[in-house]
Amino acid sequence: MKGVIVSGTDTGIGKTVVAAGLTGALGATYWKPVQSGLEDETDSEAVARLVPGARILPEVYRLVTPCSPHEAARIDGVEIDVEKLRLPDVDGPVVVEGAGGAMVPYADDLLAADLFADLGMPAVVVARTMLGTISHTLMTLEVLRARGVPVAGVIFVGEAELVAESAIQRFGAVAHLGRLPHLDPLGASALRDAFAANIRLDALR
Numbered sequence: 001m002k003g004v005i006v007s008g009t010d011t012g013i014g015k016t017v018v019a020a021g022l023t024g025a026l027g028a029t030y031w032k033p034v035q036s037g038l039e040d041e042t043d044s045e046a047v048a049r050l051v052p053g054a055r056i057l058p059e060v061y062r063l064v065t066p067c068s069p070h071e072a073a074r075i076d077g078v079e080i081d082v083e084k085l086r087l088p089d090v091d092g093p094v095v096v097e098g099a100g101g102a103m104v105p106y107a108d109d110l111l112a113a114d115l116f117a118d119l120g121m122p123a124v125v126v127a128r129t130m131l132g133t134i135s136h137t138l139m140t141l142e143v144l145r146a147r148g149v150p151v152a153g154v155i156f157v158g159e160a161e162l163v164a165e166s167a168i169q170r171f172g173a174v175a176h177l178g179r180l181p182h183l184d185p186l187g188a189s190a191l192r193d194a195f196a197a198n199i200r201l202d203a204l205r
């Protein structure tokens with residue numbers, strides 16, 4: 001396995017936390033190819049904090065403004081070149097985190113899902129359990145599959161919502177890899193223990 005792409009239904013839903021958990025559990029290398037927004041903690045910095053000692057590849061593009069990569073790049077006067085976003089050659093699996101959701105533009109002719117298809121790796125879809133998640137998650141699955149990105153499963157974040165979770169499994173014909181509860185405090189050991197107790201990794205190995 002080359003690794004796994006961590007995508008999701010939206011921005012700010014827990015992709016980085018899930019990606020950190022996967023990085024630790026799989027002994028993987030973490031890679032956020034395009035980071036937009038440098039003022040707050042970056043996703044790579046968050047993973048370094050949540051998984052002490054994790055191997056983290058540098059971002060290819062570090063864009064200042066916290067918005068869609070295509071617009072953040074325009075503001076910075078940078079052109080995102082998909083040829084530069086090839087999977088780096090590293091030992092062991094790589095956990096690749098996308099920016100925002102699956103239909104976020106990276107360039108004027110490149111959506112996140114197109115990039116994922118180019119990378120040729122399966123995706124894990126991160127979904128909140130809150131109201132609205134059924135439609136958002138099913139749309140995300142359709143979009144990824146329509147572009148030829150295989151989906152390894154869905155990881156939910158939040159309180160249990162069994163009706164929504166089972167509707168997504170059934171209509172989306174997708175594996176439920178587990179649900180990460182809200183962790184307070186969220187730290188390295190709490191994340192490692194919650195991942196071990198709640199997330200199935202068999203589909204990713």
Ligand SMILES: Nc1ncnc2c1ncn2[C@@H]1O[C@H](COP(=O)(O)OP(=O)(O)OP(=O)(O)O)[C@@H](O)[C@H]1O
Nearest residue numbers: 011012013014015016017099100180181182183186
């Ligand atoms: N299981 C959790 N327990 C506690 N806090 C969480 C959990 N999941 C996410 N958070 C918090 O919610 C916020 C958003 O999560 P995160 O940064 O992982 O989202 P994201 O989907 O990666 O966002 P982006 O699109 O910006 O990359 C962060 O402050 C994070 O610490």
Ligand SMILES: [Mg+2]
Nearest residue numbers: 015016043097
């Ligand atoms: Mg993130």
